[in-house]
Amino acid sequence: MKRIYLDHAATTPMRYEVLEAMLPYFREKFGNASTVYFYGQEAKGAINAARAKVASVINAASSEIVFTSGGTESDNFAISGVAWANQKRGNHIITSSIEHHAVLNICKFLEKRGFEVTYLPVDSQGLVSPEDVKRSIREETVLISIMHANNEVGTIEPIEEIGEIAKERGVYFHTDSVQTFGHIPIDVAKLNVDLLSASAHKLYGPKGVGALYIRNGVKIVPFLYGGDQENKRRASTENVAGIVGFGKAAQLALNEMEDEIKRLIPLRDRLIKEILEKINYTRLNGHPTKRLPGNVNISVEFVEGESMLLQLDIKGFCASSGSACTSSILEPSHVLTAMGIPAEVAHGSLRLTLGRDNTTEDIDYFLEVLPGIVERLRAMSPLSFQKGIP
Ligand code: PLP
Numbered sequence: 001m002k003r004i005y006l007d008h009a010a011t012t013p014m015r016y017e018v019l020e021a022m023l024p025y026f027r028e029k030f031g032n033a034s035t036v037y038f039y040g041q042e043a044k045g046a047i048n049a050a051r052a053k054v055a056s057v058i059n060a061a062s063s064e065i066v067f068t069s070g071g072t073e074s075d076n077f078a079i080s081g082v083a084w085a086n087q088k089r090g091n092h093i094i095t096s097s098i099e100h101h102a103v104l105n106i107c108k109f110l111e112k113r114g115f116e117v118t119y120l121p122v123d124s125q126g127l128v129s130p131e132d133v134k135r136s137i138r139e140e141t142v143l144i145s146i147m148h149a150n151n152e153v154g155t156i157e158p159i160e161e162i163g164e165i166a167k168e169r170g171v172y173f174h175t176d177s178v179q180t181f182g183h184i185p186i187d188v189a190k191l192n193v194d195l196l197s198a199s200a201h202k203l204y205g206p207k208g209v210g211a212l213y214i215r216n217g218v219k220i221v222p223f224l225y226g227g228d229q230e231n232k233r234r235a236s237t238e239n240v241a242g243i244v245g246f247g248k249a250a251q252l253a254l255n256e257m258e259d260e261i262k263r264l265i266p267l268r269d270r271l272i273k274e275i276l277e278k279i280n281y282t283r284l285n286g287h288p289t290k291r292l293p294g295n296v297n298i299s300v301e302f303v304e305g306e307s308m309l310l311q312l313d314i315k316g317f318c319a320s321s322g323s324a325c326t327s328s329i330l331e332p333s334h335v336l337t338a339m340g341i342p343a344e345v346a347h348g349s350l351r352l353t354l355g356r357d358n359t360t361e362d363i364d365y366f367l368e369v370l371p372g373i374v375e376r377l378r379a380m381s382p383l384s385f386q387k388g389i390p
Contacts, residue, residue, distance in 0.1 A: 003316045004362045008202075008294055008355035009151050009179060010320060014245070015204040021248040022206065025241035033238050034227065043240045050247025057250050058177075058196060059187040060213050066230045067243050070210040071178035071199030073223065075102040075145075077212050077234070078174040078195040081220035082143045083110050086172070090140030094171075096120045096128045096157075097338040099147050102197075103176055104334075107145075116140075125287040126155035126339050134165050141169075147176040148186070148196075152322070152335040152351055153286030154295025156184070163192025172218060178202055178210075179292060182253030184261065194218050200242070204356065205249030209242035264293040264354055267363055271296045271352060278371050285322075285336060285349060294354035297322070299341065302384035303348045303377045306330065311373040317366060322349025 005013070025046065031039025033047055051062045068074045083093060095107055097119045107117045118136045120128055128146055137144075144166050149156045159175055166173035174195035180186060181196075182203035188196060196213040200206055214220060214233070226235030268291075276282050281301040300308065305321030312319055322333040332346035341349075352366075378384045 001316045003318065004358070004365065005318045006352040006354060006358065006362075006366070007318045007320050009154075009292075009351065009353035011201045011207065012204045012355055013357070014201075014206055015249065015252060017252060018205055018245045018248045022241040022245040025244050029240075031240075033240060034229065043238070046240060046244050047238055050243045050250075053247040053251045053254075054198070054211050055213075057182055057186065057198075057254050058213060059189055061216065063231070064213050064216055066212045066214060066233050067238065067246070068210045068212055068223070068234060069208055069239075070201070071100075071176070071197055072102040072210075074178075074197035074199070074210045074212040075100070075174075075176055076106045077223040078197060078214075078220075079103065079106045079143065079145055080110065081223060082172050082174070082195065082218070083115055085219040085221045086142040090138075090142045091115045092118070092138050092140040092142065094118045094120065094133060094136050094141060094144045094146075096122060096146050098122050098126060098128075098150050098152075098335040099145070100151055100176060100178070103145055103147070120146075122155075122338055124340050125290075126150055126153045126285075126335065127287060127290070128157050128162070130158050130161040130165055133162050134169075137165070137169050137171060141171050143172045143174060145174040145176070148180040149177075149184075149292050149295075150286070150335060151179050152333055153297045153339070154179075154292035154353075155287045156180070156290045156292065159191045159193065166194075167192045182250055182257065183292065183294075185257065188213060188215070195220075200246035200249055203249050203253045206242050206245040209239055209246045211246065260356065261293045267354055267358065267360065268294060268296055271354075271363055271366070272298070274367050275370065278367065279374050283345075285339065285341065292353075296352040296354070297349060298352075299336075299345045299349045300374055301345055301348055302381050303374055304381070305348050305350060307377050308348075308350055308373060311377065312369070315369050315373075317369070320351040320353070322346045322351065 031043040033043040055062045172194045177196045178199045181198035194215045199210040222233045224235045285297040332343040336346035
């Protein structure tokens with residue numbers, strides 16, 4: 001059976017060009033970049049070349065990029081690193097209620113260690129208000145962390161406006177850019193961000209490698225203590241093959257970004273329009289235009305998201321829902337509930353995230369299959385029985 005992958009926000013298939021660039025670094029070019037002889041210098045050169053490629057995606061200097069083990073580490077590093085380094089200045093952090101758990105859970109940890117965290121609300125389309133950010137800044141605020149785009153509903157946040165406020169007030173500003181890096185244009189100078197997280201596996205690179213952009217001059221404590229790697233900010237022998245793969249993926253993403261955005265937006269908008277037209281009691285989650293090019297998130301009322309996923313899987317589709325399995329209980333997504341969507345509607349949400357290999361034919365087939373699945377599930381659903389719908 002042909003499988004159609006519509007879950008690119010979860011991860012992406014590695015590109016062959018990326019794999020090819022990485023392969024020599026597992027065997028022939030195996031050196032430790034901290035050594036002085038040929039193999040070591042070869043590895044060091046490859047890491048620095050990759051660093052320049054990653055930096056160029058966001059208009060940063062190479063010296064401002066630290067390689068990490070992924071998006072989670074970059075988020076943890078940015079938030080805890082700035083919090084601990086600036087403790088004498090203050091103990092207050094501002095973030096939003098729709099951040100990824102890589103941000104929310106380090107904030108929760110810091111709360112237990114004496115920090116105060118403000119979790120800003122969002123509006124019904126998932127937008128953080130810059131005015132709310134401004135109002136929440138206190139004398140003790142050391143960091144603002146607001147994601148560039150949300151991984152579930154795709155809403156793109158007003159980062160430039162928030163960056164301006166942060167700069168004006170002298171507060172460090174971090175953005176989790178895991179869903180936007182290599183997908184939409186980013187210029188750290190224009191956005192006024194001091195720290196930015198990225199992860200290679202979201203842009204057709206390898207898993208387990210990421211980057212944290214740290215603007216020159218930001219006060220931050222190291223994430224790992226040991227050797228002098230990564231400018232003494234993140235000890236441990238570098239994942240050379242992974243870093244080379246990230247560099248290659250970043251370079252390809254930057255070269256192809258404009259064309260890919262132009263290709264994805266019409267596919268996304270057609271999916272949204274036709275699902276809403278073909279199936280009653282559906283609604284779009286997230287902002288209609290300030291939205292990631294490949295993101296579709298729709299609530300289908302009177303249906304359980306997990307059941308939809310299983311039925312779609314039988315037809316060969318890989319998608320994601322608005323529920324998360326936490327300790328074996330199905331919880332509605334914290335993002336959808338923060339946007340004011342009732343729990344039972346959030347449970348019926350479907351996230352489709354498009355990528356490089358998706359074609360018009362994939363969309364045609366999906367639109368052919370989904371209405372029948374929803375109809376069958378609604379016919380069985382106690383929710384629709386209770387309300388007499390449809
Ligand atoms: N932040 C966001 C917005 C994400 O979507 C993800 C991954 O899903 C992460 C952080 C974590 O990235 P990683 O899987 O590389 O640790």
